[in-house]
Amino acid sequence: xxxxxxxxxxxNPNKISEKIANRMKARRxxxxxxxxxLANQSGVSLGSIKRFETKHQIALQSLITIAVVLDASNEFHxxxxxxxxxxxxxxxxxxxxxxxxxxxxx
Numbered sequence: 001x002x003x004x005x006x007x008x009x010x011x012n013p014n015k016i017s018e019k020i021a022n023r024m025k026a027r028r029x030x031x032x033x034x035x036x037x038l039a040n041q042s043g044v045s046l047g048s049i050k051r052f053e054t055k056h057q058i059a060l061q062s063l064i065t066i067a068v069v070l071d072a073s074n075e076f077h078x079x080x081x082x083x084x085x086x087x088x089x090x091x092x093x094x095x096x097x098x099x100x101x102x103x104x105x106x
Contacts, residue, residue: 017056020063025053027070042069 009015028038035053039046044062052058058066067073085091 014056021052021056021058024063024066024070024072027072031070033070038066038069042066 009019028035033041035049036046038044039049042049042062042065044065048058048062049066052063052066064073064076067076083094085094
């Protein structure tokens with residue numbers, strides 16, 4: 001895979017799902033946990049786990065539950081980070097900017 005394909009994949013929801021599923025499967029195998037054991041420990045159905053590993057489809061709640069069992073839930077805290085200001089000047093600039101106004105419904 002060349003760098004251009006890698007960058008494009010980062011904006012493709014199907015590729016992102018595939019990468020997450022592959023990492024989850026690799027972690028499960030590394031921890032020597034079978035699909036059935038993961039299903040038992042997480043309460044997520046075996047069918048859902050198999051579908052995620054093969055078709056890369058899963059409900060968000062199930063994914064989070066699996067991440068907890070595989071000790072990988074901290075990564076969810078990195079999604080949608082809040083602004084972290086580096087200086088007082090950045091805080092002042094941000095507070096001066098007007099919030100975007102919604103267009104009126106016509």
